[in-house]
Amino acid sequence: MTKGWRFEGNELKYIREVLDNGFRAGVDGAMTERVEALFAEKFNLPFAVAFNSGTSTLHAALAAFRIGPGDEVIIPNLSPIMCGIAPVFCGATPVYADVGWDDFLMDPNDVRSKITKNTKAIMPVHLYGQVCDMEAIMALAKEFDLMVLEDCAQCYLGLDAKGRVGGTIGDVGSWSYEASKHLVAGEGGMIACQNETLAEDIRKFGGIGFANLTARSGKVRIDRDKFQNPDWQRHDRVGFNYRMSELTGAVALAQTERIHELVELRIEAGIGYRDLLANSELLKSQHLPVGAVNSCFTFAARFDGVDLGISWNEFRLAFISNGGDGIYAAWQLIGDEPALADDGIGWGETPIAKKLQRRIMQFTSNQCDVVEREVQYDALSKTLRQFGDKI
Ligand SMILES: Cc1ncc(COP(=O)(O)O)c(C=O)c1O
Structure with a gap:
């Protein structure tokens, strides 16, 4: 195999830029901003937020759905454990749905049988690169007023039978840049969605709750006079530090260019x-x-x-x-x-x-x-x- 073929785009150039700029945003903006903008463009969604993994993305999305103790999230049982951990992190209960014998994906009929008064969300996982039956899943979500988080860690640009791109159909799509995935940055994740409030919540949850984060912007130091003032209150939420690093952003950007x-x-x-x-x-x-x-x-x-x-x-x-x-x-x-x-x-x-x-x-x-x-x-x-x- 030609060694290194997977990283023969702009990876090294962008890493160099990060180091040359001392981890400050360059003239084209921060790497994480750039990869977010490009990802949003590629998936034709208005908002994309870069994360440090495709597990923290799931946690942030469920938190933005306001999932908490007593709630249930339906996930396919045939899936990596990260899909089960995310509801547990929120204090909620994962409910295991069966999958199809032929397509190996979440079975909407079984999902229906697992819906209770506590169900708040469904997490279809587009396993092995294939989009679940989103038509049936979205119909259930509508009928029972449930949120839908599409886990696309394994699915970049997969299409459902109607030609819709996986990750753009539910409320939120989540992707991974882990080392085995279609796009690789070592570790890393991305969340994209249509809804501005959800995107802002997701960014704040993964960005330590800095008050001036918005759906579109990850900048925390906007106004120097405010930021350098001892009275300035920085955080209006409790959040984790799930941010993508600039070095990861450099590789993720170069990879996304070649999606x-x-x-x-x-x-x-x-x-x-x-x-x-x-x-x-x-x-x-x-x-x-x-x-x-x-x-x-x-x-x-x-x-x-x-x-x-x-x-x-x-x-x-x-x-x-x-x-x-x-x-x-x-x-x-x-x-x-x-x-x-x-x-x-x-x-x-x-x-x-x-x-x-x-x-x-x-x-x-x-x-x-x-x-x-x-x-x-x-x-x-x-x-x-x-x-x-x-x-
Ligand atoms: C279906 C699925 N969901 C979530 C994840 C978690 O992604 P990450 O390894 O980036 O945390 C993975 C990958 O490992 C995955 O395959």
């Missing part, structure tokens, strides 16, 4: 795997509705080989020995992780997610070009044939 190119590479990788598995008996691709686009954070498939007595790990080891990168398993269901399960935090049976979790296989989609991708496809087709699949 279409970087996402397209993963989409293409996914199309290749999907074509390969079109007639497979052993591996079923994540079902994609007509008209939708899966942005393919990883390529996810259900391993039905277990029904034929082939073990998950046996298949994985064969894939690796055939030259494949490796196969990632699904995380434990959120409600089964000891961090929550040991204290009995959360509720909601999810039989499909439980069965599916043992079968999910995630293949890498972060290759730099078609040559790299072919190595994975060859290894996979060889492995499938080895186990008798007539692909």
Whole structure:
């Protein structure tokens, strides 16, 4: 692999600018301001707020929804634990919804069955790069007057069946710049939304509650005469320091400039795997509705080989020995992780997610070009044939 290809844009130039400016805003503004403005433009949303992770974004969004003790937030059980931690940070209860056997995503029918008088919000997670059934989820939100937080940590520019971009449909969208994501800044997060009050609340929550933060501006030192006055009261809220650093902002800005190119590479990788598995008996691709686009954070498939007595790990080891990168398993269901399960935090049976979790296989989609991708496809087709699949 060409070393460093992922960071061959303006990353170093912008890092240099941050250092040369001594971490003060340059003539084009602070890096975090610049990445926010660019992100808002790319997603066609008026407000974007840069954070230090795609977990703190979830916390801030739920806090801005005024979620607190006694409230319930419905999340898919098949998802990373960060989605469960965010409601817990707010003192609320995560309620686990089941997922679809074919699309692996939050099942709106099961969400409906989990709504109680305490439900305040739904958190669809666009897992593996694919947008959930937002039409059904938004209809539920309307019917029961619930807020919707779209977790797009794994989904950049994925489209639902109606061609809408994931993260722009609910009340708030949340993204991550963690090291494995479509856009990488080491760590980092972004929140974007339509609503100015929500955006200001979110920024203040993640910006230590400085009084002069607004939906659009992260500047805290605006008026020198006020700021240097001993009588100046700086904070009108209680908030965390969840801000994105300028160095992270430099890398995030350069990556966001290349969003279409970087996402397209993963989409293409996914199309290749999907074509390969079109007639497979052993591996079923994540079902994609007509008209939708899966942005393919990883390529996810259900391993039905277990029904034929082939073990998950046996298949994985064969894939690796055939030259494949490796196969990632699904995380434990959120409600089964000891961090929550040991204290009995959360509720909601999810039989499909439980069965599916043992079968999910995630293949890498972060290759730099078609040559790299072919190595994975060859290894996979060889492995499938080895186990008798007539692909
Ligand atoms: C679906 C999902 N939500 C939230 C997160 C949290 O993002 P971060 O690692 O930036 O905190 C991740 C990533 O790790 C994720 O995959």
